[in-house]
Amino acid sequence: MNVPLLDLVAQYATIRDEVLPAVMRVVESQQFIMGPAVPQLEAEIATLARARHGIGCASGTDALLLPLKALGLEPRDEVITTPFTFFATAGTIHNAGGRPVFVDIEPDTFNIDPRTVEAALTPRTRALLPVHLFGQMANMERLLAIAGPRGVKVIEDAAQAIGARRKIEGQWRMAGQLGWVAGYSFFPSKNLGGWGDGGMMVTSDDQAAERLRQLRLHGGTKQYHHDEVGTNSRLDTLQAAVLLAKLPHLAAWSAKRREHAAYYTQALADVPEVKPPVADPCNEHIFHQYTLRAERRDALQAHLKAQGIGNAVYYPIPLHRQDCFAHLGYREGSLPVAERAVREVLSLPIYPELPGAQLDRVVETIRAFYR
Ligand SMILES: Cc1ncc(COP(=O)(O)O)c(C=O)c1O
DSSP states (O other): OOBOSOOHHHHHHHHHHHHHHHHHHHHHHTOOBSOTHHHHHHHHHHHHHTOSEEEEESOHHHHHHHHHHHTTOOTTOEEEEOSSSOTHHHHHHHHTTOEEEEOOBOTTTOSBOHHHHHHHOOTTEEEEEOBOGGGOOOOHHHHHHHHGGGTOEEEEEOTTOTTOEEEETTEEEETTTSSSEEEEEOOTTSSSOOSSOOEEEEESOHHHHHHHHHHTBTTOSSTTOOSSOOOBOOOBHHHHHHHHHHGGGHHHHHHHHHHHHHHHHHHTTTOTTEEOOOOOTTEEOOOSSEEEEETTHHHHHHHHHHTTBOOBOSOSSOGGGSGGGGGGOOOTTSSHHHHHHHHHEEEEOOOTTOOHHHHHHHHHHHHHHHO
8 A cells, every 4th residue: 555645636535526616716707817716815814824914925935035025135134044944935035135044943843943043143134034844833932032122023934834823921823923924835735735836925014014915016006107126926816716715624634634643653652763743832733744853764765665655855955055055154064953854854644634544554664664
């Protein structure tokens, strides 16, 4: 029995009767650009994030790029972020004209370590860009306490964390609620995935919302009038319709992922060679990925592959060691916690529709490898 890392066809089978009519309504209306599903989804995602505004855009990448552009970064301006993330997090800082400053991560959650952020602040620090990696929130309360008094903005990379939440001083706070702006990705493999690319920014800053709406439409609100140079980054009506139809399922899908994660963690508890992912007790994790640390990781990965079990290394190279950032001057050893993580991590199948027998097969195959 092969076990895929992700099976979007299995999800499609459960929702096709809800999504296809929604798609066909858009097709019949022919309102492919900024049709009614777009503002409707924006309102619903803003409600989910407990933010005042949702602003759809073309991708999760643009959901970071546009708020970074709104900061008006000068060439030597710095944005502090994590090296243990998908490339877009730092690529957008560069493309917005800033300089990524990488700091190390917490060994248990893999999220940016607020202590390292504090040490990296300079007079040129304009923003912090924490990532809520694999579906659990970074330590937002500490990051906000560091950023706020210095006038440094916090932009949340919530691409992997829609619907995740964190208890802060006894209150649940959503991923996307606390930063100046947060970006979500609707890439098809995400917990809430479209049928193509898509993204959304959320913010409770009215002025920022206005600015972001302009930036996604060539920098103007009135047609053929341009206050600044923006770009074309709209969310397609078709994607908005798909996402609106899928949104009511999101909480149950994420709960199912949590259930699978608990099952793996319990079933692997007596395998000392693997360390299951650690959820910070303040966090409700949505397990976009189930990422463990494994001894002899590369050999385990090859074994799983040979046995037909999907898996992936997110991420094999920390961003401070990417060739395109060589000019920033980081060396092997600069950020040791992240460098160790890339050698040890392995993500297992965790999608909601994963049958129990397949979970057992993944567990058995790992146990057999270490036996
Ligand atoms: C952490 C993180 N940031 C940003 C992105 C970019 O999102 P997209 O692929 O929708 O552009 C992703 C998507 O993979 C991501 O995982």
